[in-house]
Amino acid sequence: MQAAHRSLQAHGWKQWLEQVRATQAAGPSSPELGKLRGPVLSMSRTDLINPRVAEKRAFRRARQRAGRMGGTWYRGQFDSSSVPPRHIFHRYAGLLIMLSKHHFKENRDIRGVVWDAIDHMLASIPLRNILHMRPAATRTAEANADSEYGRGNQQAGPPTDTFSCLSLAGQWTPPDTGAALLQAVHLHDPKVDELQQAVQRELQKADISDLHALHQCINTTLCQVAARLFPTRRSPDARLSAQVGFRASARHTWQLYAQYRRARVATLGHIVQKWRLAVQFFRASRALRDQSQALKRQAFQTKLLQAEQAAAAGDQRTLHQIVNSLAPNHRKVFSRLRGQDGKLLSKPEEAKALVAQGASTYAQYPDLPVKEPLSQHLHIEEAEVVGQLRAIKASKAVPKHIAPAVIWKICASTLGPLLARAFNHHFQEGQMGLLQGDLTDASMVMLPKVGKPAHLLENLRPIGLMAPPSKSLAGILRDRMMEWQLPRLRFRPQFAYTPNRGTFDALLRVHKHVEDAMALFRSNRISRFGQHGGRKPLPFVGALSLSLDLSRAFDLTDRQMLFQALPQYGIPPEVVEVARRLHYGAKFIYKAGDCEADFTPTNGLKQGCKVAPCLWVWYTIILMDSLAGQLNDRWVEEVLTLFADDCWASWLLHSKDDLHRALTELRILLCTLESFRMKINYSKTAVLLKFVGRQARQALHDITKLQNGIRYLCLDVQGVERLIPLKEEHEYLGSRVSYHRQQEVNVTHRLQASQARYQALRKALTGRHAIQQGHRLRLWRACISTSMLYSLPAVGLNEPGLRRLEVRVLQHLRAILRLPAHLTMVENAEIWSRSQIQPPGTCVLQAMLSACGKLEDKARRAPDITTRPELMDHLRHLIKQLHLLLEGRDTARAKPTPEADQTSFSCPHCSHVSSSDHALRIHVGLHHPEQQKSCVGQAVTFSPELHAIGVPPTMTLSSDSSQGLNPEADIFRHCLAAAPFPTGAKQDPPNKRRRPSPHQQPQRGYRRFPRRGSSDPEESELVLALARLALRQETQLAELRMDKGFVMFFKQDQISILPGLYAVSKEFNAKQAEGHPELTTPLRTLLLACLMRQFRERVVHMMGSPEGIHKLQTAGWLTTDQVWTRQKWCRQTKRLVPDQEGQGIPHADLLSSIDFLLVNLKGDIIHQFHSTTKLKTLEGENAQVATFLMSISLRGQRAYEVHLHFLNLIGASALQLIGLSLKRETLQRSQAARHLESLLYKR
Secondary structure: OHHHHHHHHHOOHHHHHHHHHHHHHHOOOOHHHHHOOOOOOOOOHHHHHOHHHHHHHHHHHHHHHHHHOOOOOOOOHHHOOOOOOHHHHHHHHHHHHHOOOOOOOOOHHHHHHHHHHHHHHHOOOOOOOOOOOOOOOOOOHHHHHOOOOOOOOOOOOOOOOOOOOOOOOOOOOOOOOHHHHHHHHHOOOHHHHHHHHHHHHHOOOOOOOOHHHHHHHHHHHHHHHHHHHOOOOOOOOOOHHHOHHHHHHHHHHHHHHHHHHOOOOOOHHHHHHHHHHHHHHHHHHHHHHHHHHHHHHHHHHHHHHHHHHHHHHOOHHHHHHHHHHHOOOOOOOOOOOEOOOOOEOOHHHHHHHHHHHHHHHHOOOOOOOOOOOOOOOOOOOHHHHHHHHHOOOOOOOOOOOOOOHHHHHHOHHHHHHHHHHHHHHHOOOOOOOOOOHHHOOEEEEEEEOOOOOOOOHHHEEEEEEOOHHHHHHHHHHHHHHHHHHHHHOOOOOEOOOOOOOOHHHHHHHHHHHHHHHHHHHHHOOOOHHHHHOOOOOOOOEEEEEEEEOEEOOOOOOOHHHHHHHHHHHOOOHHHHHHHHHHHOOOOEEEEEOOEEEEEOOOOOOOOOOOOHHHHHHHHHHHHHHHHHHHOOHHHHHHHEEEEOOEEEEEEEEOOHHHHHHHHHHHHHHHHHHHHOOOEEOOOOOEEEEEEEOOOHHHHHHHHEEEEOOEEEEEEEEOOEEEEEEEOOEEEEOOEEEEOOOHHHHHHHHHHHHHHHHHHHOHHHHHOOOOOOHHHHHHHHHHHHHHHHHOOHHHHOOOHHHHHHHHHHHHHHHHHHHOOOHHHHOOOHHHHHHHHOOOOHHHHHHHHHHHHHHHHHHHHHHOOOHHHOHHHHHHHHHHHHHHHHHHHHHHHHHHOOOOOOOOOOEEOOOOOOEEOOHHHHHHHHHHHOOOOOHHHHOOOOOOOHHHHOOOOOHHHOOOOOOOOOOOHHHHHOHHHHOOOOOOOOOOOOOOOOOOOOOOOOOOOOOOOOOOOOOOOOHHHHHHHHHHHHHHHHHHHHHHHHHHHHEEEEEEEOOOOOOHHHHHHHHHHHHHHHHHOOOOOOOOHHHHHHHHHHHHHHHHHHHHHOOHHHHHHHHHHOOEOOOOEEOEEEEEOOOOEEEEOOOOOOEEHHHHHHHHHHHHHHOOOOOEEEEEEOOOHHHHHHHOOOEEEEEEEEOOOOHHHHHHHHHHHHHOOEHHHHHHOEEEEEOOOOOOHHHHHHHHHHHOO
16 A cells, blocks of 8 residues: 555656646636546545545545455556556556545546446456456446446446547447337337337438338438437346335445444443334335335236246247246356367457358358349238238347337338338339348347357357348238148148148147057957967068258258249249349348458348248248159158158058068158258158067168167168168157157156256245245246146047156145145145146146147138048047046046045044044144144054954954953963954955965975074064174275276277286286296286286377378277377267267377386285186186276375376277276175165165
8 A cells, every 4th residue: 555655656646636626626617627637526625625635535445445346456567666657657546546436426427437447448457467347237327326336337328538548449339229119118108109200200201212222211210219219228127136116225224234333432322323223224124125025026927927928829939038037047158159179269250250150051052143124013012011010029139230120110100101112113023123231131140059068150050130121021922922832731741830730730640650550560469369260460560750850951942943943833923033032142241249241142041031931831842742743642641741841751561562662762752852952960860660570570680780789770862871870769849759658758758848847947936935826826837837738639648647747747736835745634636726727637638629629620611631530530539538538537536435434533632634543643743743642542553463354444443442451361362363353154255375374384386485584583683783784884885995996897809908918817827836036016916017018009009100090080089189089988878989078188198197007006006906707717708898896005195196097097098999998986886785785675
């Protein structure tokens, strides 16, 4: 502090302060203002009279506030005697003095300017040199004016008064007016009508002869009028602490607390005042908590209403956003893009990389040039443009320089006629009618894919933002094309982007094929009676399904093929020509900070354009017509199922000829897709198949290939062998498809998806907060139930699946209602009644009935491919099956219970009635803990004599009333234990033979097993105690093995090192028997050292030639930078797979580790290294894998370093050169310990 004081005195601080004082005395209009090197200070009278006081006060406050923020004083350049540069002095003075709240009490605007200037300066110097401050980005100027130091300050407009030495260029960006306008529209603000009238007045004389100029004029007018009526402001802070009422209450509460904690002299008056302040503070704090809960409740109710509306409308995107907003907030770190070499890219490099990636996708094929003028006039009605503008969502994103979408929407009645006349003038017959600029260009926004790192270009998904007039024109073209498209789609299996079709229709079609396949498999199982009647099973039956994964299908669409084929379907030529002009010459604009780059795509459809889905449907229609020409229309209708770019094909096979024909059709399908320039990702494409019959195994062997433990279907596609992986189940449109227990598999998948959503919303659903139970149940119904029941109406339910659904729903509802079954004993029927939520089976049945009703109505009005008779019959079968299942469950629940089960037990302390004595005891323990449980009976202990078969029902839960009446008779009671109870003459004997007595001689043909345990109780207890002690010691030993042990797995093949280790062992034993004095190292350490030596020789040999390096790189063990990759064990495929997250080992580091181990593997540093089976036995049995155990000493620095080097070798791909896989010991118990545990706990 003293050093800083001396520095300021040496650099003319007093002269600068005198200049400020003189300027203040001259008045605010003095011309001396422009000569100052900083902003004008509004100082108090005391500061002007005594500059020394102002100086000390400024130093003291700056030091205190920096200390509160955890900052430090700069002690480097200013401790030297040399004079620093002038701009450094101004920065230092601004940091120490100009942020004083006292000096800027009246000049808050200048204080904000000073803050922004110093923030910009601090952001440009190292953090270790000076206190670093950063303003918050979501605070208004009014709130920041009275905020504490360090909380930030934001301006509503660009700052004008700055330091002469500091530049604020690029620091301020104009905020969006869309939020204010959206709120005004929602509240029916009169300013909205004023905006419409102002826009109408401004555009009365607009020129419609030039479409592009008109669009620019409209956009400029909308921006200016909106800025005038709705001034730009920062986005409102949605946090609870940012609301004005809450901030005022909080400020008042903590002011009371500060007054209450202020130190004062202990007088009677001050003590009474302290009590009053304490009471006021406690009351204000309680009111603040109540206000906080009310605000939270109101915000939750708003989101809940939005979630219900989205669930009712099927808007999964909005529902997903609300779930994410209610889920715990995960910290997201901004990721900058990286190049292929892993280096961070600058903003210009990012823009170039984005353009290069986009061009590699959207500019692969040449576009069809537009050289001829329009052949016919495209007439557009005013009502069409007005309708398209009004259909735009108010919160839809638009390019940054375009007026917000809500302004175009509310001014649609004014803008629609202007744009319609301009469109009609622009698209006249004989004119070129080309479009450019904002009418065709798209601003690309890159969104990261879910669950993938955002710093890699391949993990970013582009979305194009377009201007509302361009979207309106695209929407008009879409409506014109739909008139010719719907008749073509009547019997074509495309279920996306089509009215009255959706995922339900596609899922019903796919799962209907699975049900047919299961019926075929069941029909081929002939019973003994059928075989006796002459029926024989077919030698081969099966089912085959293909799920195609098309990479970037929209982006790789061949425009030339598409636009040349559209006129053949009867579409008016002017519609096709304008659609071409909407895509031709369009630019994709990428922005990275202030840098901008663009390119012109030549293929693909614009993401975000209204006409793009319609064009894609036309593209699939052309594809299906091509397939129908090669095969037939019936094949397309029965085999294919398309939903957008998801393609599914399925076949039922009754013979091997059907299999060969299906494979031929599959080749035709793949070849046709490739001819349409669609890129098939064969690694993600899946084949589901199931063959039954005596020829099934041979047929599967003929068409498949086993590679790396995975079986693939082999197909020859255009002369190239394609391998498609076989799977038992696959996900399609959010449901699981499988030929093995399809309904159970799908229910499991939906339960997992719904449980993930439930965990995300668990705090909001089950936490202790202000949200009421009714709101929680509504949230569960809107977010969790929709995810749980998705796809179930199309797949169906069986008894196990329905039971699992009900169990999971009851778990959720009991957690929300806080009624656990083991504590409250509330029945499930009461849970359904309290929650007012229908069971899942009823919900699924209602959804099925609703879908069936819609399909039947469509079948009467306009039948199509979704109303085929077989599909309707299948849906009715699912409805009947579920209806019978629910009726059976209701009948079982309504069945009267026996009289013995109707016995009730009343609580002597309240009116509660329990169903059993045990439940009554639990009730007394929970609700009447002060009472003794003995007053309501004793706990029931199972007794074979009392609860055996044949005992009257009334005695199963009643105690023996003769107990204690005659003590002598009780002594000899065991003598009568084996006496049977008398049974009636009409009672049927039990259907089981009586178990023989242990002391009875075994009869002939009866095998008597040896008795387990001992009859002596003391001996049994001793054995149990010893077993528990042994298991406890085994656990402790496992913990010790984890710190010092490794497990090695050696392959037994032609390059195995085990024969060499066996030879070393035999020679070592022979020399040791001869008494060689040089053998001082134990055999275990010697074997490991020999292993490391052979390992080094093989690594050096492979790296010594280009051929060896090429083989290593081809196998994926070595990178081009000579870094050995990592591998990990995959439990699903049962093999080693590349570890993408693991860090590789450079070749030099690998050799260094091997050399270190060779030097230090001596003496007793290795405690254990042996095979779990003798090497001689392994060599004789020709085992595939040999397991070795290794243990390292825990003492000494050398042992610690050896352990670290072995840890570094875990997962190294170089170990495959000696056929070795290495891992650490785990806490898993040994096999003997697990066997002992199973015997002890009867597992």
